[in-house]
Amino acid sequence: MDFNLTEAQQDLTGIATKVLADWAERNPKPAATGFDAELWHSFVTTGLLEAALPYSVGGSGFGLLEQCSILTEIGRRAAPVPYLSSIAVGAAALAEFGSADQIECWALPVLRGDMTIGLALGDGFTAADSRLCGTQTAVTAGAFADAFLVVADGCLYLVDRLQFGVVVTGQRLVDTADGALLELDGVEAEFLGGPHAVAWVMRRATLAWCAWQLGVLEQALALTTQYARTRKQFGVPIGSFQAVRARIADAYIDVEAVRLTQWQAACMEAEGLPAAAAIATAKYWASEAGHRVAHTAVHIHGGVGIDIDGPVHRYYAAAKRAEFSLGGATAQLRALGALLAHEPA
Incomplete structure (x- = not known):
């Protein structure tokens, strides 16, 4: 399997890198609202919202791999834009399962930057005749979402x-204030699909978190490596100390494990191959390695690592959020165990 980036992925990565670098230069200490309207508008004007979606929703004909490339760049800046929920999962699900009317009403406004979609993919909702009841906390991008993808009784609405x-x-989550408590009381919802649609959305959302986490960890490691080169103790850079070198080497191996497993899972899913085990493996590494790399970054930076005037704390918080979103390392091992248990001996 070839993990080299396609020409489209390279082009989109370049555009995203430029847009995000310009934004980061203007916003060295971004607000913790979880949504930067100016940056989101830049994604619209540069075509990043429509670029990685199928023609059926007005996109450029690309898909999952291109979305993952963009998400990695967003993670590298821990940027406050709802690309994961609105594009990689929301608009992509509408393209896959939505009717022409649903695409016209919801997906196209999302591509124009006029609407956003939140994700309520937990098990707190019930459905009766397409009327939903229930509650879910920490809904991704829910604070400002115009619509929600909701799982209720094994179906997608x-x-x-x-x-x-x-x-x-x-709600203020561990990194930003984009979360929400969503309460539904007999709300009429639009049906998108049954268990197959739910499984599809869960796979795509999990892959999206893995791609985002890859960018977060790459940048956390880059910041830590640079700090170890320049921070001196006893007259020498701390990076010359064996213990520090070992922590950075372990973090590098962890980041590469996240990269390899994430792209393997994304490629299998994009090619229509059975990818459940590969996705659980990728999320395991995004969680377990994310925990270790985030702590390494803070430990090597010392007090600077938790100073809110510096950048490192943002990556620590972002990594912790991605670690537990849609299940941490233990949950992924249980999922892998269940998959293995159902394989014939």
């Missing part, structure tokens, strides 16, 4: 925030 009976309460 789309819920309009403006529907009567929808209550959204903003």
Whole structure:
């Protein structure tokens, strides 16, 4: 399997890198709202929102691999844009399962930057005749979402925030304030698909978190390596100390494990191959390695690593969020165990 980036991935990565670098230069200490409208508009004007989506929703005909490339660059800046929820999962799910009317009403406005989609993929909702009831906390991008992808009784639905009976309460999560408590009381929802659609969305959302985490960890390691080169103790760079070198070497191996497993899983999913085990493996490494790399970054930086005036704490918080989103390392090992248990001896 060839993990080299395609020409389209390289082009989109270059555009995303430029847009995000310009934004980071103007925003060295971004607000913790979880949504930067100016940056989101830049994604619209440069075509990054529509670039990695199928023609059926007005995209450029690309897909999952291109989305992962863009998400990695977003993670590298820990940038406050809802690309993961609105494009890689929301609009992609509408392209896969939505009707022409649903695509017109929801997917196209998302591509134009006029709407965003939140993800309520937990098990807190029930459905009766397409009316949903229940509660879920920490809904991704829920604080400002115009619609929500909701899993209820094993089926996938789309819920309009403006529907009567929808209550959204903003929440501050570990890194930003984009989360929300979503409460539904007999809300009429649009049906998108059954268990197959739910499984598809869960795979895509998990891969999206892995790709985002890869960028977060790459940048955390880069910041830590640079600091170890320049920070001196006893007259020499701390990077010359054996213990520090060993921590950085282990972090490098962890990041490469995240990269390899994430791209292997993404390629298998993109090619329509059975990818459940590969995705669980990728999320295991995104969680387990994410935990170790985030702590290494803070430990080597010392007090600077938790100073909110510096950048490192943002990557620590971002890595911790990705670690537990859709299940941490233990949950992924259990999923792998269940898959192995169902294989014939």
